[in-house]
Amino acid sequence: MPERTDVAVIGGGPAGATMASLLARDGHRVVLLEKDEHPRFHIGESLLPHNMKILRELGLEDRLAGLGVFKPGADFTSDAAREKRHEIRFDEALDVPDGCGHAWQVRRSEFDRMLFDHAADCGARSFQKARVTGVDFEGGEPELTVRHAGAEQRLKSRFVVDASGRGALLSKRFGLQQRNREHGTAALYGHFRNVPRRRGEAGGNISIYWFEHGWIWMIPLADGVMSVGAVCDPAYLRGRGRDVEGFLFGTLALNPHAAERMKTAEPVSPITATGNYSYFSRQMMGGKWLLVGDAGMFVDPVFSSGVFFAMYSARLGADIVRAELAGDVRAAVRARKTYRRKVRRGVRELCWFIYRFPAPAMRHLFLNPSNLFGLRQSVISVLAGDLHDNPRVRRRLRLFRLIYALTSLRFMPDAIRARRRRLRNARMELDNAA
Numbered sequence: 001m002p003e004r005t006d007v008a009v010i011g012g013g014p015a016g017a018t019m020a021s022l023l024a025r026d027g028h029r030v031v032l033l034e035k036d037e038h039p040r041f042h043i044g045e046s047l048l049p050h051n052m053k054i055l056r057e058l059g060l061e062d063r064l065a066g067l068g069v070f071k072p073g074a075d076f077t078s079d080a081a082r083e084k085r086h087e088i089r090f091d092e093a094l095d096v097p098d099g100c101g102h103a104w105q106v107r108r109s110e111f112d113r114m115l116f117d118h119a120a121d122c123g124a125r126s127f128q129k130a131r132v133t134g135v136d137f138e139g140g141e142p143e144l145t146v147r148h149a150g151a152e153q154r155l156k157s158r159f160v161v162d163a164s165g166r167g168a169l170l171s172k173r174f175g176l177q178q179r180n181r182e183h184g185t186a187a188l189y190g191h192f193r194n195v196p197r198r199r200g201e202a203g204g205n206i207s208i209y210w211f212e213h214g215w216i217w218m219i220p221l222a223d224g225v226m227s228v229g230a231v232c233d234p235a236y237l238r239g240r241g242r243d244v245e246g247f248l249f250g251t252l253a254l255n256p257h258a259a260e261r262m263k264t265a266e267p268v269s270p271i272t273a274t275g276n277y278s279y280f281s282r283q284m285m286g287g288k289w290l291l292v293g294d295a296g297m298f299v300d301p302v303f304s305s306g307v308f309f310a311m312y313s314a315r316l317g318a319d320i321v322r323a324e325l326a327g328d329v330r331a332a333v334r335a336r337k338t339y340r341r342k343v344r345r346g347v348r349e350l351c352w353f354i355y356r357f358p359a360p361a362m363r364h365l366f367l368n369p370s371n372l373f374g375l376r377q378s379v380i381s382v383l384a385g386d387l388h389d390n391p392r393v394r395r396r397l398r399l400f401r402l403i404y405a406l407t408s409l410r411f412m413p414d415a416i417r418a419r420r421r422r423l424r425n426a427r428m429e430l431d432n433a434a
């Protein structure tokens with residue numbers, strides 16, 4: 001490992017590898033540090049269509065076909081006894097950019113390895129089994145402490161990018177991380193065989209099912225494997241006991257249509273449970289550091305936005321680092337402003353949907369959509385990841401919000417009950433954390 005570099009990137013997941021690739025390609029000295037060794041398991045297997053633009057910029061778009069399952073859209077199913085399902089296709093969205101009418105479902109072990117190797121191909125000096133244990137900003141230049149090859153090593157860097165995912169090294173270190181009080185979520189998941197896919201091209205869809213305490217996903221992966229999981233109130237998940245697999249099947253049984261599809265399912269991986277993971281950092285950047293991807297924030301994976309957000313924020317953040325390294329103060333101020341504005345806008349649009357996803361009125365609108373004024377198309381655009389730049393989508397979303405408000409009046413009693421339950425669960429979660 002060198003003693004000095006231009007940029008140190010902590011974490012070799014999608015955010016870190018994207019940042020490292022882009023900067024190394026420009027000719028900067030980049031050191032990419034990953035504590036694990038690829039290929040390693042990671043949850044988050046469903047990509048979004050707008051991620052394809054970034055993968056194309058990296059020159060990796062064509063490699064996805066050999067890696068994943070073609071994802072044309074998504075379907076949403078209620079938990080009512082009589083099945084009510086609605087399917088969307090991403091190529092129906094408003095203003096579909098070239099190549100963004102579909103996405104891919106990937107095993108993250110393979111996808112992340114591809115991105116990590118690519119960073120090295122672009123010229124980044126990449127190290128695995130290299131855990132950053134500290135960053136000292138006291139002197140003029142940040143200094144990282146790295147545990148690698150059985151020894152503690154020091155690395156000075158002109159700029160530090162934290163892409164450590166939920167490890168959130170810097171925001172925890174600076175005391176900036178805050179739990180999301182509006183929306184607590186936890187999850188349990190595993191891989192299964194013998195789960196039937198949807199027919200035809202829809203066989204690559206992600207399927208989402210509502211149930212009383214949250215929602216369920218089914219993501220078809222290569223080799224006939226289905227990733228299945230449930231995202232739920234943390235309070236509900238705490239009741240799981242020791243038999244996590246039994247608890248997952250019990251949870252799936254809360255939606256009869258999901259249960260029917262899982263009738264012949266056989267687990268091919270251990271079932272994993274993960275606690276509340278909704279958080280954000282009160283600050284995303286400082287003079288010589290920047291947070292990208294999950295290291296900055298994470299809400300809820302219902303719309304499969306995590307990997308896209310990780311790569312998108314890395315791509316935007318690369319402009320900040322470039323300007324800082326060039327000593328171009330005005331460009332750096334501009335890039336920081338753009339980063340804040342676009343990240344905030346994307347997160348705001350997405351959170352509006354995420355927080356309301358369990359609400360009866362939103363469920364009704366998802367299952368009975370109208371395309372009046374292109375509303376259905378604009379919602380599909382959001383689900384495809386068109387969150388940051390498109391004024392046509394944003395204008396229609398304002399109208400959609402109005403319709404949601406009116407629909408909520410109709411579902412008021414159900415909504416009050418659902419909100420009370422969410423707040424009660426969030427409070428219990430905070431009390432327990434305290």
Ligand SMILES: Cc1cc2nc3c(=O)[nH]c(=O)nc-3n(C[C@H](O)[C@H](O)[C@H](O)COP(=O)(O)OP(=O)(O)OC[C@H]3O[C@@H](n4cnc5c(N)ncnc54)[C@H](O)[C@@H]3O)c2cc1C
Pocket residue numbers: 010011012013014015016033034035036042043044045046047048130131132133163164165166167168169187189229274277292293294295298301303304305306307308310
């Ligand atoms: C239940 C669940 C389901 C999800 N489903 C989806 C989905 O379907 N689609 C989707 O897009 N997203 C999904 N996500 C979100 C997705 O997993 C993340 O948003 C995404 O992986 C973020 O990428 P990242 O690069 O920011 O972080 P990560 O992918 O977590 O990468 C961070 C890397 O940093 C390394 N690291 C951590 N600490 C250190 C350290 N100190 N030193 C060195 N290296 C370190 C880690 O080993 C890791 O490799 C889901 C998340 C959850 C919890």
